[in-house]
Amino acid sequence: MSKVLRAGVWLLVALGATGALARLALTRGETISAAWLLTAAVCSYAIAYRFYSKIIASKVFALDAKRRTPAVRLDDGRDFVPTNRWIVFGHHFAAIAGPGPLVGPTLAAQFGYLPGVIWIIVGVALGGAVQDFVILAASVRRNGKSLGQMAREEIGPVAGLTALVAILGIMIVLLAVLALVVVNALKSSPWGIVTIGLTIPIAMLMGIYLRWIRPGRVLEASAIGIVLIIGALYAGRWASEQPTLAAMFTMSGTSVAIAVMVYSFMASVLPVWFLLAPRDYLSAFVKIGVVAALALGILITLPPLHMPALTQFTDGSGPVFAGKVFPFAFITIACGAISGFHALVSSGTTPKMLENEQDARMIGYGSMLMESFVAVMALIAACALTPGVYFAINAPAGVIGTTAASAAEWVRTAGFTLNPSDIEALARQVGEKTLLSRTGGAPSLALGMAQIFSNALGGSAALALWYHFAIMFEALFILTTLDAGTRVGRFMLQDLGRHIWEPFGRVSWYPAVVLSSAIIVAMWGHFLYQGVLDPLGGINSLWPLFGISNQLLATVALCVGTTVFIKMGKAKYSFITLLPCAWLTIVTMTAGWEKLFSPEAKLGFLAHAKVVEGQVASGALPAAIKTVTDARRMIFNDYLDAAVTVFFMVSVVVILAASLREWMSVMRGAKPVVSTEVPFDAIPVPGD
Amino acid sequence: MTSREILSETRDRIARAANVVRRIIGVPDYDRYVAHVHAHHPECAPMTREEFIQQRLVDKYSRPGARCC
Numbered sequence: 001m002s003k004v005l006r007a008g009v010w011l012l013v014a015l016g017a018t019g020a021l022a023r024l025a026l027t028r029g030e031t032i033s034a035a036w037l038l039t040a041a042v043c044s045y046a047i048a049y050r051f052y053s054k055i056i057a058s059k060v061f062a063l064d065a066k067r068r069t070p071a072v073r074l075d076d077g078r079d080f081v082p083t084n085r086w087i088v089f090g091h092h093f094a095a096i097a098g099p100g101p102l103v104g105p106t107l108a109a110q111f112g113y114l115p116g117v118i119w120i121i122v123g124v125a126l127g128g129a130v131q132d133f134v135i136l137a138a139s140v141r142r143n144g145k146s147l148g149q150m151a152r153e154e155i156g157p158v159a160g161l162t163a164l165v166a167i168l169g170i171m172i173v174l175l176a177v178l179a180l181v182v183v184n185a186l187k188s189s190p191w192g193i194v195t196i197g198l199t200i201p202i203a204m205l206m207g208i209y210l211r212w213i214r215p216g217r218v219l220e221a222s223a224i225g226i227v228l229i230i231g232a233l234y235a236g237r238w239a240s241e242q243p244t245l246a247a248m249f250t251m252s253g254t255s256v257a258i259a260v261m262v263y264s265f266m267a268s269v270l271p272v273w274f275l276l277a278p279r280d281y282l283s284a285f286v287k288i289g290v291v292a293a294l295a296l297g298i299l300i301t302l303p304p305l306h307m308p309a310l311t312q313f314t315d316g317s318g319p320v321f322a323g324k325v326f327p328f329a330f331i332t333i334a335c336g337a338i339s340g341f342h343a344l345v346s347s348g349t350t351p352k353m354l355e356n357e358q359d360a361r362m363i364g365y366g367s368m369l370m371e372s373f374v375a376v377m378a379l380i381a382a383c384a385l386t387p388g389v390y391f392a393i394n395a396p397a398g399v400i401g402t403t404a405a406s407a408a409e410w411v412r413t414a415g416f417t418l419n420p421s422d423i424e425a426l427a428r429q430v431g432e433k434t435l436l437s438r439t440g441g442a443p444s445l446a447l448g449m450a451q452i453f454s455n456a457l458g459g460s461a462a463l464a465l466w467y468h469f470a471i472m473f474e475a476l477f478i479l480t481t482l483d484a485g486t487r488v489g490r491f492m493l494q495d496l497g498r499h500i501w502e503p504f505g506r507v508s509w510y511p512a513v514v515l516s517s518a519i520i521v522a523m524w525g526h527f528l529y530q531g532v533l534d535p536l537g538g539i540n541s542l543w544p545l546f547g548i549s550n551q552l553l554a555t556v557a558l559c560v561g562t563t564v565f566i567k568m569g570k571a572k573y574s575f576i577t578l579l580p581c582a583w584l585t586i587v588t589m590t591a592g593w594e595k596l597f598s599p600e601a602k603l604g605f606l607a608h609a610k611v612v613e614g615q616v617a618s619g620a621l622p623a624a625i626k627t628v629t630d631a632r633r634m635i636f637n638d639y640l641d642a643a644v645t646v647f648f649m650v651s652v653v654v655i656l657a658a659s660l661r662e663w664m665s666v667m668r669g670a671k672p673v674v675s676t677e678v679p680f681d682a683i684p685v686p687g688d
Numbered sequence: 689m690t691s692r693e694i695l696s697e698t699r700d701r702i703a704r705a706a707n708v709v710r711r712i713i714g715v716p717d718y719d720r721y722v723a724h725v726h727a728h729h730p731e732c733a734p735m736t737r738e739e740f741i742q743q744r745l746v747d748k749y750s751r752p753g754a755r756c757c
Contacts, residue, residue: 077724078744083711090712216737218715219706272745284713349714484749491750507750 010050017043024117024309031304034380037113038298041121041376045369048125053133053365060565060573061137063358068681070143071353080144082355085362092350093367094284096132096342097291099442099478100335100550101375103181106441106448107543108332109382109390110320112310115329116379123330123337124372127580131554133364134561134577135343139351140360141677147347147557151655153676154563159658163556166651167344168496170549171489172520173644174341176527177546178478179264180538183256183528184440185475190249191431191468193256195229195236196475197249199279200263202228206278218281225282229476233468240431250433253532260482261525267483268490268517276483283480290473294377297452307383307390312415319395320439321540322603327591331547336375338580340553342368343560381448382441387411388418389426389435393444396537397437398624407436431464439537446470489520530637535624541605541641544595545648551588552648555581559659566666568675585652592649596642605645609638716744 020040024032057063071082083091108116139145145153148167152160186192205228206221214220239245251259267275316324321332335341346364354360382390388411392400400410404420411418427435430450435443450466458466491507493516498505504512531538558581565574598604601611615622616631625631665671689697711717718737725734735743 075724075728077717077721079747081717081720084708087708087711090708091714094712094714216715216718216741218710218713222713272749273742276749277745281713281715288712487749 010047013043013046016040017047021117021121025114027309029308031306033302033304034298034384035302037117037305037376037380040117041373044121044125045373048129049365049369052125053129053361055573056130056133056137056365056576057358057361060134060568060570060576061141061357061360063137063360064680065356065358066682067357068683069140069354069357070351070678071355072683073681074143074352079349080352083353084355085359088350088353088359089363089367090288091353092345092363093370094287095345095349096339096367096371097287097374098335098481099178099181099474100339100341101371102378102445102474103441103543104332104334104547105336105375105379106382106445107320107394107539108329109307109379110311110318110394111314111325111329112308113305113379113383114309115314115325116333117376119330119333120336120372120375120379123333123580124368127554127583128338128342128372129365129368130576130580131338131340131557131561132342132346132368133361134564135557136346136351136364137357137360138561138564139347140354140357141675143678144351145347147343147560150347150560150564151556154560154567155655155662156658159556159559159655162651162654162658164492164496166549166552166556166648168489168492169644169647169651170340170553171485171492172523173527173542173546173549175264175482175485175489175524176531177539177542178481179257179260179524179528180531180542181440181442182260182475182478182482183253183532184438184537184539185442185446185471186251186256187253188250188434189240189432189471190246191236191240192471192475193236193249193251194239194245195232195468195472196479198232198235199229199282199472199476199479200275202232203275203279203282206282207274210278211273221278222281222285225278226285229282229286229472233465233472236468237431237464254529257525257528257532260479261521261528263479264482264486265517265521268486268520269513272487276487279476279480280484283477286473287477290470291374291377294381294449294452295373297449297456298377298380301452301455303380303384303452303455305380305383306386308387311387316600316603319391319399321543322600323544323591323594327587327594328544328547330587331544331551331591333375334547334550336372336378338551338554338584339371340550340555340557342371343553343557378445381445381452384451385444385448386418387416389423389447390444391416392418392423393435393438393447394441395437396439396535396540398535398537400437402436404436429460429463430467432467437537439539441539442471442474446474486517486520486524489524490516493520530633533630534634535622536602544591545641545644548588548591548595548645549648551584552652555584555588555652556655558584559655563659563662564675566663567673568677569673571667585656588652589649592645595645605638605642609635609642612638714748716741 016039020036023036024040071080074080075082105116138150148160148164151163186196202225206225209221239249314325350363391411392407400407404424408418408420423435446467449470450463453466454460454463494505494507494512503509506512527542531542558577561577562574562581565577594603595605599607601608612622612631612635616628621631666673718740721740722734725732
């Protein structure tokens with residue numbers, strides 16, 4: 001292609017991105033096709049990948065195909081294995097893709113589609129993909145070191161320790177909030193409970209098959225597993241139609257919460273081959289399959305977006321979660337735009353697999369763009385619902401009441417329309433008793449996906465099956481994160497605990513295993529249980545906490561990245577990591593501050609505790625709280641949430657201060673500009 | 689090409705595709721490990737397939753960074 005032609009094509013792509021974004025931003029009072037959103041996203045990704053990631057690849061790291069990667073140098077056939085870049089890409093994407101980018105944009109849709117679109121696209125191009133790529137490249141240059149190790153070695157021991165403790169804290173909040181999403185999707189849904197419940201014996205069956213019947217035949221076992229879980233979907237429908245079975249499997253939120261805790265504890269102490277590994281394989285297939293199917297479904301149907309560009313809830317009065325569009329849209333979307341957790345993957349398995357260090361660009365930057373595209377699809381699915389239906393599902397009962405009539409009335413006062421009989425009919429159509437106040441994002445996402453799928457295939461008769469298929473998909477991969485996360489948390493706790501009491505750290509000593517697993521489950525279980533009892537739905541307080549902690553980890557990763565740049569002598573390019581780092585610091589600090597000190601009881605933990613204390617003192621109890629003990633527990637939980645927020649904020653300050661000190665001393669010349677990279681080691685040229 | 693050749697080529701293709709899928713979802717690659725041990729550590733006996741798979745799985749689920757939210 002000639003130079004002129006190429007420039008012309010890129011000019012067209014740029015025009016496509018800006019044109020579609022302008023159309024999205026300027027639309028008022030009419031529905032707009034999802035095609036505009038897809039165009040804006042895809043064109044922006046293309047530009048960002050072609051031009052921005054190129055700067056990082058060639059100007060900053062000077063990635064060189066001739067430089068031997070750790071996989072090549074240290075090849076041990078186990079951890080370090082040189083692998084084709086498409087396989088690493090798939091593997092890395094499957095590891096970073098989780099429920100985060102699906103749930104976050106769904107919740108953020110309460111502000112309208114525009115804040116979500118802008119942050120998902122801009123945030124990934126300048127923040128999330130940059131972070132994943134920089135950490136991956138830095139780790140590849142350091143023999144695959146982990147984020148914690150790099151924080152310690154690049155910034156200092158204080159930053160390293162803070163990062164380690166913060167990672168554990170973030171895991172706990174993450175597990176709690178994901179568990180809450182599952183609980184809210186499964187409570188009083190016999191169909192969901194039976195289907196998800198059956199996935200456990202199915203995974204065990206696969207485990208036994210892989211261990212004894214046909215050892216190592218993972219694809220066979222997965223094929224059997226997939227057929228069986230589709231059977232479980234139908235079994236769930238059948239059970240929900242039998243009055244006695246339906247009653248038996250209709251569980252309250254608290255019982256589902258306890259079941260999830262028991263399950264995760266068992267998964268953490270049982271041998272991995274029995275439950276964890278087979279479930280993970282199954283979940284990887286379902287994950288990639290559903291993401292591909294959703295993309296196809298959206299392309300075929302191109303649904304209109306019924307949600308307006310901006311709703312009146314940007315002022316902070318929204319029912320789904322409290323807080324204004326700044327900073328809470330950025331906190332809520334989390335993983336679809338930037339996720340600190342990815343830095344753990346980028347400095348975990350992936351850097352040990354690259355056969356050519358130039359692949360880091362496609363794998364680090366590229367798969368994060370894919371993840372962002374998943375977030376765009378979730379946003380489309382949520383905004384394709386009418387606002388009335390969206391709010392009826394996502395607003396807690398404390399706001400919209402418990403009947404279709406009260407929900408419709410609330411929707412009317414909010415300026416949207418909802419026919420009470422329509423939402424009841426819709427619930428029947430998807431095989432649920434009710435869709436009101438099914439907070440957490442999973443049910444509304446499932447409904448949005450079911451509408452897209454059934455429009456593409458099967459018609460409205462298939463709506464219920466598609467809905468429960470989508471619920472099963474979300475629950476399956478959330479539970480996979482929960483059980484594996486509990487296990488990883490247990491190892492981290494044992495590793496920290498062994499400094500205090502040596503036997504606690506023995507990973508194969510059963511009492512230590514049981515004790516540490518129980519502690520981890522109790523920690524996230526406490527937040528989960530509190531969330532289930534919370535009359536405002538729990539997602540309200542837990543999701544922002546998760547968002548803050550996740551962005552905090554991203555701040556740590558970007559600090560590490562900036563330090564790496566400066567020590568490589570590339571300080572003039574440090575704006576690449578400093579820009580998102582500064583933005584995230586502003587966002588997390590503002591959000592943290594508001595969650596702590598906002599005078600509004602809806603938003604601030606301390607203000608809420610004060611209000612409840614006042615009510616207890618005057619003898620009046622808050623709505624939906626029955627006893628003084630419950631009210632006191634609510635107060636305790638407010639203080640606990642506040643303490644966790646303070647912990648995260650202090651961690652940000654500690655790491656930022658330590659980084660600034662390090663940067664200053666390098667820039668002033670007090671410390672030499674020396675990179676800790678493994679020195680260049682060229683691939684021998686044949687014939688030399 | 690004879691039909692037998694076509695058949696064996698198809699079988700090869702399926703085997704290669706299956707291998708790609710296995711590696712994407714993170715199935716430990718035993719054959720590669722054995723080849724590595726034979727090539728670089730001829731004095732060591734490689735672990736058995738069961739030992740290898742068990743060891744890889746335990747390792748995978750014991751450190752953060754194998755997955756995300």
